[in-house]
Amino acid sequence: MKFYFAPMEGITGYVFRNAHHACFPSVDRYYTPFISPNQNRPMSPKEKRNVLPENNRNIPLIPQILTNNATQFLQAAKVLADMGYEEVNLNLGCPSATVVTKGKGAGFLGEKEKLRAFLDEVYEYTPIPVSLKTRLGMRDPMEIVELLELFRQYPVKEW
Ligand SMILES: Cc1cc2nc3c(=O)[nH]c(=O)nc-3n(C[C@H](O)[C@H](O)[C@H](O)COP(=O)(O)O)c2cc1C
Helix, strand or coil, rough: CCCEECCCCCCCCCHHHHHHHHHCCCCEEEEEEEEEECCCCCCCHHHHHHCCCCCCCCCCEEEEEECCCHHHHHHHHHHHHHHHCEEEEEECCCCHHHHEEECCCCHHHHHHHHHHHHHHHHHCCCCCEEEEECCCCCEEEEEEEEHHHCCCCCCCCCC
């Protein structure tokens, strides 16, 4: 069995993560709380501190990005690849109203054609493999059937 440490924005930052890893060294991978790029910067100073390799020594860490803009995703993924990361995770699950109303996180699942165009661009140009964290759907768990049809068209690292 593999143990994956779920990200929690505002809680599981690098200080928490280091303490957890010291106590439970057998966790297979940790995910960072989401990095939210915008048109001005690929990540905030706080988000950068959270992923800097020197703040995460010997921790198997996968950074997570939350956006519905492929260019901004790719800019953040490039910064993470340059830091040495070999995988990045796309957040398609956040249900928070402030995220969903902007069409991000779980809100992106409700905009299938926009999501398809985003994934086309991301998987064509990403410098490192991209895994997905998704919900079963935005309104109905059966949406996962159509979503899996979409996801399987890409070289998704893991979902
Ligand atoms: C305060 C809080 C912050 C969260 N932040 C993130 C996040 O940044 N990225 C993410 O993918 N999930 C986030 N989640 C979701 C959790 O990672 C997890 O998927 C969710 O709590 C369900 O896990 P559980 O069934 O073990 O409770 C957050 C959840 C909580 C409660």
